[in-house]
Amino acid sequence: MSKQEERVLDRPAGAVGCSPLVREPLSADRSAELARVFKALGDPVRLRLLSLIASHAGGEACVCDLTGVFELSGPTISHHLKVLREAGLITGERRGTWIYYRVRPELLGRLSDVLVPEMTA
Amino acid sequence: MSKQEERVLDRPAGAVGCSPLVREPLSADRSAELARVFKALGDPVRLRLLSLIASHAGGEACVCDLTGVFELSGPTISHHLKVLREAGLITGERRGTWIYYRVRPELLGRLSDVLVPEMTA
Numbered sequence: 001m002s003k004q005e006e007r008v009l010d011r012p013a014g015a016v017g018c019s020p021l022v023r024e025p026l027s028a029d030r031s032a033e034l035a036r037v038f039k040a041l042g043d044p045v046r047l048r049l050l051s052l053i054a055s056h057a058g059g060e061a062c063v064c065d066l067t068g069v070f071e072l073s074g075p076t077i078s079h080h081l082k083v084l085r086e087a088g089l090i091t092g093e094r095r096g097t098w099i100y101y102r103v104r105p106e107l108l109g110r111l112s113d114v115l116v117p118e119m120t121a
Numbered sequence: 122m123s124k125q126e127e128r129v130l131d132r133p134a135g136a137v138g139c140s141p142l143v144r145e146p147l148s149a150d151r152s153a154e155l156a157r158v159f160k161a162l163g164d165p166v167r168l169r170l171l172s173l174i175a176s177h178a179g180g181e182a183c184v185c186d187l188t189g190v191f192e193l194s195g196p197t198i199s200h201h202l203k204v205l206r207e208a209g210l211i212t213g214e215r216r217g218t219w220i221y222y223r224v225r226p227e228l229l230g231r232l233s234d235v236l237v238p239e240m241t242a
Contacts, residue, residue, distance in 0.1 A: 021168065022175035022224060025190075031168040039163030047142065047152040047159070054143035054238075069146075103143060105238030112236035117175075117226030 020116045037111060040087035045070065046080045050089060054103040062098035141237045158232060161208035166191065167201045171210060175224040183219035 026034070041047060052069060053061045063081070067074055081101060084090045088107050092099040147155070162168060173190060174182045184202070188195055202222060205211045209228050213220040 021172040022226070022229070024172070024176050026169050026172040028165065028169070031165040031172070035163050035165040035168050038159050038168070042156050042160030042163040044149065044152040044156040047156050048147050048149070051142040051145070051147040051152070055145050103238070105143070108143070108236050108238040112233045112238070115229050115233035115236070117224070117229040117233070 019114070020118045021114050022116075022118050034111075034114060037087045037089065037107070040083050040089060043080065043083075045072065045077075046084055049077070049080055050084060050103060053090060053101050060100045060102045062100050064098060140235070141239045142235050143237075143239050155232075155235060158208045158210065158228070161204050161210060164201070164204075166193065166198075167205055170198070170201055171205060171224060174211060174222045181221045181223045183221050185219060 021034075041050075048069070049066060052066055053059075056065060063074060063077060066077055066081075070077065081090070081092070085092055085101075088104060090101045090103055092101050094100075142155075162171075169190070170187060173187055174180075177186060184195060184198060187202075188198055191198065202211070202213070206213055206222075209225060211222045211224055213222050215221075
């Protein structure tokens with residue numbers, strides 16, 4: 001293992017991290033974590049849901065705000081919301097009858113930082 | 122269709138675009154384009170390949186530089202490189218025996234911009 005790879009592996013486990021992937025080789029662990037989140041983003045319905053939630057009034061939305069936009073059943077939308085939630089991209093809070101979803105800006109920010117195309121030396 | 126959705130659809134087709142997804146709802150077309158690229162990133166081996174290519178000396182690498190890092194066959198690595206290439210994340214240029222791969226920083230930059238977690242109003 002190279003010095004560079006050792007340094008990457010020193011990072012705390014479970015942290016998606018924010019060092020751009022163009023700067024140094026990703027470790028196997030870190031790439032597995034990141035791939036899980038990008039896979040959740042790799043679906044058009046989930047991307048639209050994420051965008052609708054984030055841009056909704058007050059930065060939150062319930063399933064009742066989302067179902068009218070798609071020609072998809074409630075259970076299908078709920079499934080996609082579950083995938084986004086399990087990937088850590090949104091949180092859900094039950095209030096009365098509905099669960100209200102919010103985007104987690106800190107994870108979006110870390111993903112954005114990972115993709116920054118810094119110039120290599 | 123809302124005024125907001127009309128405005129998003131006005132964008133040129135085929136452009137991944139760079140307006141943050143938290144700012145306004147993604148159109149169906151734009152989310153389909155973005156999902157295709159995020160899906161290509163949703164695999165640990167492809168993320169590591171992308172990172173290895175970008176951080177390699179001179180910002181480029183051939184399969185000969187990449188095979189030693191993984192316990193994967195040459196054809197498997199070539200398949201993943203093909204997926205990255207078809208998603209527009211890397212380019213390949215044949216020089217002599219080898220194809221040399223480079224990351225496309227402009228696409229990485231646009232993806233990074235899409236994920237920026239701007240605060241909503």
